[in-house]
Amino acid sequence: MNAVEAVKLPEKVMKAIVAHAREGKPEEVCGIVRGRRLTAFEAVRGQNIANDRIENYEVDPQTLLLQFAFEDAGDEMMAIYHSHPVSVAYPSATDAWNAHYPECIYLICSLEFDDAPVLRAFRMTPHWIDLDLAQLRRELPFREVRPNLHAYFQPGDRPAPAILAPLLDLITPPFYIDFYTDAAGEIVDSRVVSIVEHPIEVIQEEVIS
């Protein structure tokens, strides 16, 4: 397996995200990160406009629009961050479903242990693959993670069920298989979202003498 390139995070950016997460607990907080490629410059707080902010997040559109101002200045929205007030720093099935920016890093700050915040970085890539979801649904333990959103998670460190062999030719675990059902229980939308974790390299501030 190839080494995955580290996300370079100045200590002040990491501290800003952790501070925001702490202020927002028990709700999830979110924001964006200005930078270039995998190097972060600045965390910008957003508003969480999700209906259920305890368990979900959605960055407000005004904050997302700042990405164009970043681009005008030669920078990028290199990451989107959010907090997990009581769960691990790993993308949920809902996070995977809502990962609309495959070119961005997703930073997740866990406050599961208040005195030991954990920040991890992921890239999430949606794939629209023609799957026999009816059959997969019968044979795999899908969970309804929120109303009408069903998810199966294939970890990277455990063998995949034989039924997934054709999928393994196309993408590498870990990944989620997510699908949405309508009121009648029919599948209306689906995708496979692969997850790659990037190590985080914290950059200490330069000491100005």
Ligand SMILES: [Zn+2]
């Ligand atoms: Zn999340």
